[in-house]
Amino acid sequence: MLSIPHMIVVFIVVLVVFGPQKLPELARGLGKLMAEFRKASTDFKSAFEEEMREMERQTLQAERKKAAEAAVASAAAAETSAASATEASSGGALR
Numbered sequence: 001m002l003s004i005p006h007m008i009v010v011f012i013v014v015l016v017v018f019g020p021q022k023l024p025e026l027a028r029g030l031g032k033l034m035a036e037f038r039k040a041s042t043d044f045k046s047a048f049e050e051e052m053r054e055m056e057r058q059t060l061q062a063e064r065k066k067a068a069e070a071a072v073a074s075a076a077a078a079e080t081s082a083a084s085a086t087e088a089s090s091g092g093a094l095r
Contacts, residue, residue: 002010018026 014026015023
C-alpha cells in the first residue's frame with residue numbers, strides 16, 4: 001500500500017500531467033472502475049464458494065452412499081452366516 005508521502009507525490013504528478021480541470025473526471029472514472037472491480041471480485045468469490053459447497057455436498061453424498069452399501073453388504077453377510085449356522089446346527093441334529 002502507498003504511504004501518505006507517496007500518495008501526495010502521485011497526486012502532484014497527476015495534477016501536473018492532467019491539470020485541475022481533468023482531475024474530477026479522472027476521479028469519477030477511477031471510482032467507477034473500483035466499483036466494477038469490487039463487484040466482479042464479489043461475484044467471483046460467491047461463485048467460488050458455491051462451487052466449493054457443491055463439491056462438499058457431492059463428497060458427502062458419495063460417502064453416505066458408500067456407508068449405505070457397506071451396511072447392506074454387512075447385513076447380507078450377517079444373514080448368510082446366520083443361515084449357514086442354522087443349517088449346520090439343524091443338519092447336525094438330523095444325522
